[in-house]
Amino acid sequence: MNKNIRIRICTGTTCYVMGASDLLVLEEHLSAEQLSRISITGAACLGLCREHGLKPPFVQVNDGIISMATIEKVLDAVKAETEGGLYAYDK
Numbered sequence: 001m002n003k004n005i006r007i008r009i010c011t012g013t014t015c016y017v018m019g020a021s022d023l024l025v026l027e028e029h030l031s032a033e034q035l036s037r038i039s040i041t042g043a044a045c046l047g048l049c050r051e052h053g054l055k056p057p058f059v060q061v062n063d064g065i066i067s068m069a070t071i072e073k074v075l076d077a078v079k080a081e082t083e084g085g086l087y088a089y090d091k
């Protein structure tokens with residue numbers, strides 16, 4: 001079942017220098033059909049960079065947090081969210 005997905009890419013300083021800049025091309029990896037159902041925004045700081053045990057960069061997909069986020073991880077989460085599967089979020 002299709003549903004809308006919210007993606008927030010942390011572009012705070014810590015996440016940005018740890019690789020979030022590479023995530024800003026996420027849209028290029030999504031189909032037009034996916035893009036019609038996904039909102040992608042930046043976040044100044046998701047407040048996770050001060051938590052122990054989680055490593056930046058962080059991306060929030062709906063209510064789930066991906067740490068050490070990569071394009072591939074976000075695409076896997078999007079696939080799970082759109083197809084009703086499970087994704088092992090870090091938080």
Ligand code: FES
Binds near residue numbers: 010011046049056058
């Ligand atoms: S800079 Fe990304 S969570 Fe703080």
